[in-house]
Amino acid sequence: MQQIRSQVTExxxxxxxxxxxxxxDSPRYNHDMAxxxxxxxxxxxxxxxxxxxxxSICVPTYTLGxxxxxxxxxxxxxxxxxxxxxNLIVLIPLTLNAFAGTKYGIPFPxxxxxxxxxxxxxxxxxIRALVACGWFGIQTMFGGLAIHLFLGSIFDGWKxxxxxxxxxxxxVFWALxxxxxxxxxESIKWLETLSAPLLVAVGIGLLVWAxxxxxxxxxxxxxxxxxxxASVVSxxxxxxxxxxxxxxxxxxxxxxxxxxxxxxxxxxxxxxxxLPLTMFLFAALGVVMTAASVKLxxxxxxxxxxxxxxxxxxxxxxxxxxxxxxxxxSTNTAANIVSPTNDFQNIAPKVINRTKAVLLTGxxxxxxxGHELLKKxxxxxxxxxxxxxxxxxxxxxxxxxxxxxGIMVVDYFLIKKQQLxxxxxxxxDVYPAWNWFGFIAFGVPVxxxxxxxxxxxxxxFYSYGWFTGSALGGVIYYGLCSMRTSPSVAKSSV
Numbered sequence: 054m055q056q057i058r059s060q061v062t063e064x065x066x067x068x069x070x071x072x073x074x075x076x077x078d079s080p081r082y083n084h085d086m087a088x089x090x091x092x093x094x095x096x097x098x099x100x101x102x103x104x105x106x107x108x109s110i111c112v113p114t115y116t117l118g119x120x121x122x123x124x125x126x127x128x129x130x131x132x133x134x135x136x137x138x139x140n141l142i143v144l145i146p147l148t149l150n151a152f153a154g155t156k157y158g159i160p161f162p163x164x165x166x167x168x169x170x171x172x173x174x175x176x177x178x179x180i181r182a183l184v185a186c187g188w189f190g191i192q193t194m195f196g197g198l199a200i201h202l203f204l205g206s207i208f209d210g211w212k213x214x215x216x217x218x219x220x221x222x223x224x225v226f227w228a229l230x231x232x233x234x235x236x237x238x239e240s241i242k243w244l245e246t247l248s249a250p251l252l253v254a255v256g257i258g259l260l261v262w263a264x265x266x267x268x269x270x271x272x273x274x275x276x277x278x279x280x281x282x283a284s285v286v287s288x289x290x291x292x293x294x295x296x297x298x299x300x301x302x303x304x305x306x307x308x309x310x311x312x313x314x315x316x317x318x319x320x321x322x323x324x325x326x327x328l329p330l331t332m333f334l335f336a337a338l339g340v341v342m343t344a345a346s347v348k349l350x351x352x353x354x355x356x357x358x359x360x361x362x363x364x365x366x367x368x369x370x371x372x373x374x375x376x377x378x379x380x381x382x383s384t385n386t387a388a389n390i391v392s393p394t395n396d397f398q399n400i401a402p403k404v405i406n407r408t409k410a411v412l413l414t415g416x417x418x419x420x421x422x423g424h425e426l427l428k429k430x431x432x433x434x435x436x437x438x439x440x441x442x443x444x445x446x447x448x449x450x451x452x453x454x455x456x457x458x459g460i461m462v463v464d465y466f467l468i469k470k471q472q473l474x475x476x477x478x479x480x481x482d483v484y485p486a487w488n489w490f491g492f493i494a495f496g497v498p499v500x501x502x503x504x505x506x507x508x509x510x511x512x513x514f515y516s517y518g519w520f521t522g523s524a525l526g527g528v529i530y531y532g533l534c535s536m537r538t539s540p541s542v543a544k545s546s547v
Contacts, residue, residue: 102249157473223426
């Protein structure tokens with residue numbers, strides 16, 4: 054006989070929900086959104102390290118150095134330092150927001166119910182989901198190009214397809230991504246663990262290939278593309294903000310993965326081992342490879358897929374493209390599909406299951422890339438480049454997501470004191486439907502960011518958007534909650 058009231062038990066600091074009919078019959082619950090059982094939390098520090106290596110080694114990371122030098126006016130050395138510092142900084146919200154996922158086994162949307170309300174959580178969830186779907190489309194474009202070049206290295210006739218071949222590659226890679234995620238978290242864990250050593254090997258191989266053709270001394274001596282005599286501080290800070298924005302999304306939805314961690318120690322060490330150094334080294338590799346590309350293939354090429362496509366040996370092109378396909382697949386499935394899949398389910402868990410949510414994520418990502426796909430088919434002509442789109446996104450969306458990160462950290466650590474009503478997060482009778490304090494704390498920084506776009510005096514508020522947004526959002530939320538006469542119930546058991 055099914056128990057009526059849910060029970061929460063604790064084992065070595067990890068909480069587990071034994072759901073009763075009060076939760077099972079709730080419209081806020083389904084099996085995929087349920088807290089993981091302790092025995093399901095099987096990811097150790099090396100699995101989490103592999104997760105970050107798999108997510109960090111990707112085409113956009115490779116091009117970050119070029120983005121910072123071309124769009125943010127930094128020298129090569131300054132760009133690499135900005136990438137390293139940004140990833141050390143982003144470790145802070147990543148690690149802090151992962152705590153609740155590990156302790157309670159809950160995904161990102163469920164954790165948001167504490168700070169934005171049971172229904173209100175859907176607003177930041179959908180903001181996060183839209184950004185993830187956009188990145189899913191961008192990464193799928195790179196993966197599709199790799200498939201096109203892979204097939205072109207094997208079948209001569211395939212090369213003649215041109216843009217049409219790239220679109221076919223896009224659709225094949227699109228379907229492959231959805232298939233991996235539909236197989237569940239263990240499939241992603243297996244993919245990341247398998248791909249991590251392969252990707253490190255690819256990076257080393259590319260470096261060995263490139264180093265004889267580039268002078269590091271000359272590369273570091275290239276003057277930055279900013280007005281002569283201009284202070285480096287504002288340019289560096291803007292580039293730093295953009296690089297923090299690169300993983301601003303994961304700093305929010307890291308509970309989607311930390312809910313599978315064996316312990317807090319595992320999630321902390323895994324992230325420290327896997328993120329900063331991998332991002333720095335692969336971005337540095339991108340800078341070196343781009344500089345060496347003139348001697349290697351005769352023209353400057355800023356992305357690895359196109360660069361390897363210039364190699365004359367079909368065998369090496371096929372091998373390299375196969376590895377790039379694995380790299381992009383490991384990044385895309387973990388970083389860009391898992392989160393919107395959970396976010397879309399949060400809207401109506403009883404109606405939208407994981408399969409429907411994965412397909413919805415794929416559809417939105419496909420629609421967002423429709424413009425680029427039509428260009429490749431030759432059906433429309435446009436000057437808007439994919440690189441411009443994602444380089445501009447880095448700064449813009451970090452400004453939007455910063456306040457959410459600040460609110461989440463303050464809510465869990467300062468307001469709720471790391472104590473959540475686990476069963477109450479899946480019902481309608483403990484937490485409010487809409488937590489207006491969360492929306493005020495989110496809305497104020499966003500409005501100020503938009504206003505700062507039209508003001509030279511306050512343009513810094515936008516340029517440093519993630520920092521200003523997360524700090525102001527957290528402070529406002531703490532202030533509003535401190536004035537509350539009767540704090541929300543925040544118990545660790547029912």
